[in-house]
Structures are given as C-alpha cells and as structure tokens.
Amino acid sequence: MNLFSKIKIGKRLMLSFAMLCVFTIAIIAVTISGLVDVTKQVNLNARNSELLLTSQDVSVYAHKIGELLAVITITNDKNQREMYKSKIGKIRLAYRSLLDSLQKQVASEEEKVLLKAVVDVITGVQVSTDQAIALADSGLLDNARSLFSEKAVVELEKITENAENFVAFQKKQILNLESKVKKTVVSLSRLVIFLGVLLVAFSIIMSTLTTRSITRPLAEIGSKIVAVADGNIASDISQELLSRSDEVGTIGKCVQNLISNLKNSIVNLTSGMKDIANSTGELQSIATTLNKETAGLKQRATTVAASTEEMSANTHSVASGMDETSNSISSVAAATEEMNATISDIAQNAEKARSVSAEAMKQGETIVDVVKKLGISAKDINTVTETITSISAQTNLLALNATIEAARAGAAGKGFAVVANEIKTLAEQTSTATGDIKAKINGIQTATEKAIADIQQITGVIKDVGDIVNGIATAIEEQSTVTKDIAANISQATDGVKDANVRIRETAKVSNEAARDISIMKNGFDGIVEVTGQVNYSTEQIVNASGKIKSIVEQFKV
Template identity: 35%
Template sequence: MNLWWSRNHLNKPITAITSVMTRLADGDLSITVPAVQWKNEIGQMARAVLVFKENAQKIREMESRQKEREEQAERERKNLINQLADDFESQVGSTIREVSNAATGMEASAQLLSTTAENTSQQATSVAAASDEAASNVQTVAAAAEELSASEREINRQVGRSSEVVAGAVKKADGAHETVGTLVSSVDEIGKVIELITGIAEQTNLLALNATIEAARAGEAGKGFAVVASEVKNLANQTAKATEEISGQISNVQSVTEDAAKALEAIGNSIREVNEIGEAISTAVEEQGAATQEIARNVEQASAGTREVSSNIQHVRQAAADTGETAKEILKASSSLSQQSINLQDGLNAFLSQVRSG
C-alpha cells in the first residue's frame, strides 16, 4: 500500500514537474507548474520550478523589451541615417546641381564668348579691310586735293596774269579812246578848216567870175587878166572840188572815228567786265584754295584717324583671338566640370544607396 501511495502521490507529480522543466528548458513558458501549493518537498520543487519559470518569463520579457529597444534603436538609427542621407543628398545634391547648372551656364557662356570672339574677329577683319580701303581712299583724296590745290594755284596765277593783261588792255583801251577822242577833235578842227577853205574857194570863184566879167569889159586890155581870172576860177573850182572830197573823207573819218570810239568804249566796258570777272574768279579761287587747304587738313586728320583705327583694329583682332582661345579653355574646363558633376552625382547616389541599405 505504501508502494502504491508512493507511486501515485510521488512519482506522478515528479514526472509532471520533470515534464514542465523539460518544456521550460525548451522555452515553453506557457505551461502551468503543478503542485505549487503542496507543503512537502514536491511542493518546494514545484515552487522552485515556478521561480525558474517566472525568472525565465522575466528574462524573456527583458529580452523582448531589449529586442524592442534594439529594433526601435535600429529604426531610429535607420531613420536618422535616412534623414542624414536625405539632408546630405539635399545639401550636396543641391550643390552638385548648382555646380552642374553653373558648368552648363559656363559652357553656354563660353560657347557664346567663343562665337562672339569669332564674330568680333570677322568684324575686325572686315573693319580692317574697310579701314585699309578708307586709308587708300583718303590718300587718293589727299592726292586729288593736292592736285586741286596745285591747279588752283596755277589758275590763280593765270587769273593774276590775265588781270594784269586786262588791266594793261584797259589802260591801252582808255589811251586809244583818248586818242580817238583827240582824233575826233582834230577831224572836227579839220572840218572847220575845210569849211573855211570852202568858203574861201567860193569867195575866190566869185571874185574870179567878177574879174572875168571886168576883163571882158576891158576888151583887149583885159585879155591877160581874163586868162589869170580864168585860171584862178579853175583853181577855185578845183579847190572847191578837193575840199568837197576832203569834206566827204572827213565825214567818213568822223563816222569811222565815232564808230571806233563807241567800239573802244564797248571794248573798255567789256575789258572792265572781264577784269571784274577775273577778280571774282581770283576771289573764288582763293576761297576754294582755303577750302582745299581745309579739305587737306581734314584729309590728314582722317588719314591719321584711319591709321589709328587700323592700329586699334589689330589690337582688337589680337584681343578677339586671345578671347577665343580663353573661351576654348573655359569651354573645355566647363565640359570637364560638367562631367565631374555627373560623376559626383553618380557617386553620391551610390553612396546614399549603400548607406540607406546598410
């Protein structure tokens, strides 16, 4: 009977406790520990197993809380890493984009600068050609101005010579006019003498006629006187005829001298007009000479200006060439910077991907 009680009241609880301990060892903390209320050694054993279970539960709870804390810490770490990565990406990515944009802008500016430099060089070449042509034209104008000035001096000299000749002609014409006037006066005096001679001849003819009549009355005594009277009459008639012819010639001379006087007066007036025209031409030539000298000065200034423009254009062409080379270097550097920004962006993306995944 003792053996049966021992088997039923000792072995069975011990087996149960052993089973509980086995399950507790396997990590099953949901099992209930039997015989905890017992007051004997089995109860003590059961309570010890319960303490083991409770300690295991506490350890599990601590592990669970530790795991939660670790998971929370991991989540916080990942969130922090992601946040840092986001901030880093935002800051560095913005900088990279700014660098890339700057490189793009610099590349565009360099391209524009290169194009501008090339256009400037072409324009400078065109301006240099135009300047050379202008310089050639200025030299041509200068030569023409010099020839014009020489022509004006020659014209002025010839006009001066013409003025001298015209002045001499005016004096001669005035002298001839005075001579013709004197001739007219002399012809007038001769006419008066002719008139006197004509009157004397008429009077002589009348006296000869009277002498002839008286000689006829005297008969033989008056024949010799009649011959003389006849001769005197013939001489008076011849004298009258001669004086008549001379009077006609004197009339012709008077008419001619009057025409000559009028012609000389007209010639004198024409010569004076020519002299006035010559003086006007001389004045105009002098004014034109002053204008030509001013043109020559302006041409010289223009020539100096074109030479200075040519010199400056050479500097501009050299500066444009240097600018073009600088633009090429900037373009090369900007292209390299753009490629480096792309590489940096790729490296940043790879780094952030690794950080976020780790």
C-alpha cells in the first residue's frame, strides 16, 4: 500500500494492465505449445496407421504370388503360364513401390530392423520363385512343384509372418501414441485451468488494490472539506495521506494548509475579541466608580448647602439680637463658636470635594488610555481580516483548479467536481463573513472615537468642579478670618456690637455667595452623572458589537 502511494495514478494503472497482459500472454503461449505437441503426436499416429495399412498390403501380395506360383507349377498351358508370370511381375512391381515408400517413412531403429527382415525374406522368395518358374518353363513341372512346396511356400509364409510382426509393432505404437495424446491433453487442460484461475485471482487483487488506493484518500479529503463547510475545522487530515507523493497526496496537502491557515486566523481573532472584552469591562467598572463617587460628592454638596443655610439663619438671628441687649453678647459668642465649628466643617468638605474631583480627573485619563487601546485592538483585527480575505481568494483559485482537474478526470471526477463547488461556496461565505467583520470593526472604531470625545468632555466638567471647589475654599478662609475678628470684638462692649453688626452683614453676604457657589457645584455634578451615563451607553454598544463578532467567530469550531 505504501509502495502504491508513491506512484502516480496513471503509472499505477499502466503497471496493473501490463502485469495482466503478461499473465494472459503466458497462458496463450502455454496453450499453443501444448497444442503443437498434440498435433505432432497426431501426425505421428497418422503415419503409423499408413505404415500399418501398407504392411498389411505386403502380406496380401505375398499370398497372391503364392497362389499364382501354385498355378504355374501345375499347368502345362504355356500361354496361361506367361499370363501368370506377367501378373507376378506386376505384383512384384507393386510391392516394390510399397516397400520403397515404407523405407522412406520408417524412422526408428526397431522399425528398420523389422522392415529389413521383411525385405530379406522377399528377396529370398524372389530367387526361389524365379527358380521355380525357370524349372516350370523347361518342362520340369515336378521339380518346380517340389521347389515350390518345399521352399517358396515356407518363404511366402515367412513374409506373411514378418509382415504381421510389423503390423503388430505398428498397432502397439498407435496404442502408445493414443494414450500419450490423451495424457498430454489432460495435463494441458489442467495447466490452462490452473493458470486461468490464477489470472482471475490476480486481476481481482490488482484491481481492488488500485481502486482502493485512489478512492479511500479521496473520500477522506471529501469528508474533511464537508466538515470545514459546516464550520468544523478541528480535525486534521491523517499523516498517512499527507505522506503520499501522488496527486491525491498533493490535494490533501493543499486542503490541510487551508484548514491550518483558517484555524490560525480564527485563534488570532478570538484572542483579539478577548482583549476587547477585557478593555470594555475595565471601562465599564471605571464609569460605574465615577458615577458612585459623583453621587457621594453630590450628597456632600447638599450637606454644605444645608450648613450654609444654617449659617445664614444664625447670622440673621445675631443681627436681630444685636439691637436688643448687651447681655445677649454671650449668646452671640455662643453663636459665633457654633459658626466657627460649621466653617471648619465646610473647609473639610471643600477639601474632600477637591480630592474627589482630582481623583475623577485621573480616572478620566485612564479611561482615555483604555479606550485608545480598544481602538488599536480593533485595528489589529482589521489586519487579521485582510489575511482571511487573501486566504479566501486563494481558496477560490484552488476551487477553480480543482474543477478543471475534476473535468480532466472525466466521469470519475464528477464527485470531486461537487467537492470543488463546495470549496468555492465556502470561499464566498468566508469573504462575506470577513466583510461583516470589517463593518463591525468600523462600528467599534466610531464608537471608540465618540467615547474618547465624551470622556474628554467629562474631564473638562470635572476640572470646572475643581475650580469651583477652590473658590469655595478661599471664601471659607475669608469667613474664618472674619469670625476670628468677631470673636475678638465680642469682648469689647456695646460700641463693638455696632461694628460687629456691620461685619455680620458682610458675613451674610459671603454666605449667600457660598450658597450660590454650592448650587453651581451641584449643577456640575448633575453634568458628570449625565456624561458617565453616556459612557456606560457607549461601552454597552461596544459590548454588543463584540458579541456579534464573537457569534460570527463561533460559527467555526476550532
């Protein structure tokens, strides 16, 4: 199987066909050689049959000569004898030609020996026949008859015997050859059947191996691509497939590169989303803290306002009491003491308000930093989406080439053409998703810019609040000096009361100023609360936008 995966598909198919062809040619060669063998033996058999017939003829001729010779030795009629003599001559010519043809056809030593015996006897009989005829011609019929019966008959019978021997030998040869042919045919048919079965088994194994080595990895790639189309890119293509060096291996490597690129991009995108979520959370907590602190500030401003009102009332009561008696100076002193305590309260509260507004300004700067980081993260995501766009363009090209390649494969490539189309659809979906992400990131950047502007407005308002609080502190200091003067002047008598009356009016004026300042400060705090609400709204928008991006990213299972 490993050896298979190293060879290109075309060569693999050629190899299988070549091996099958060699097998088939071997079987045909074996069959032809067997048939040639059988044909040779059948030819031999035909020759043997001919020999058999010829030798039987020789035997028949010997008998005929015997019969004719018998008549010659008996008859006195010269004409009849001449007629038989010529008949004998004809028969001799006939079997001489037969013997010539036999000698030509005889092949084995054993046959030659047998034939030579026949020829020798025939030569002998020819001599004795000629002698018998000569005796008969010279009128010695009795001598001729005795020569015929003593010598020629015996020799003629010998010819028959020898010829029969030859016939028996040929019959044996024919039987031998027949059994040999039968054996050859049986063994040949067995060999052909065995080779045929071997060929069928071999071709089944070869075709199964070749087909499986192509369809199995293609099916795996197909299932991986369908998984990617469904958004599941967690599983990789097996190492065995990637190590292949044929066309299927190349496709597998391309798809694997595509999957790992997509995976990296999504991991980067996810980490970018986490950064945004963290930054947004920080921003929200800062806005909440600012809101809380401002509420505290507002409460304290209310306290200051109440104190200022109280102070105003006290100042009035001092003014009304001043006209009555000098013994009410003691009550004035008490009131002055009370006033002193209240002023120190105010001073404390003003100090607190100042520190809170400084803190708020510092936090505002932190928020600006965080929001700027958010903008940078969004830009980072933009570079990631550019990478994804380039990947989708490459995927599109890959799908195009896969379609052409599938068409080249003909009917076998039809299934892969469907896969190529799926890849194309996937690339288009990726492109659309990237466009969505780009639009969302633009939304985030717009929201970020708005948030920065809002926060800068907030810090401006806080600075104003700080200035106002500083104004209050100065006013309180002035008040403090004035109350000290009052305390000093209370020890002086009634004429000092008048002087005090003037100062008390001054005090009333200053406390009115303080009340006005405090109400301005309260308005400032309302402004802060409104602005922090806006910050909260902006961060919620960012959270919504990042949630949408996250849902897009989560379509992919990494």
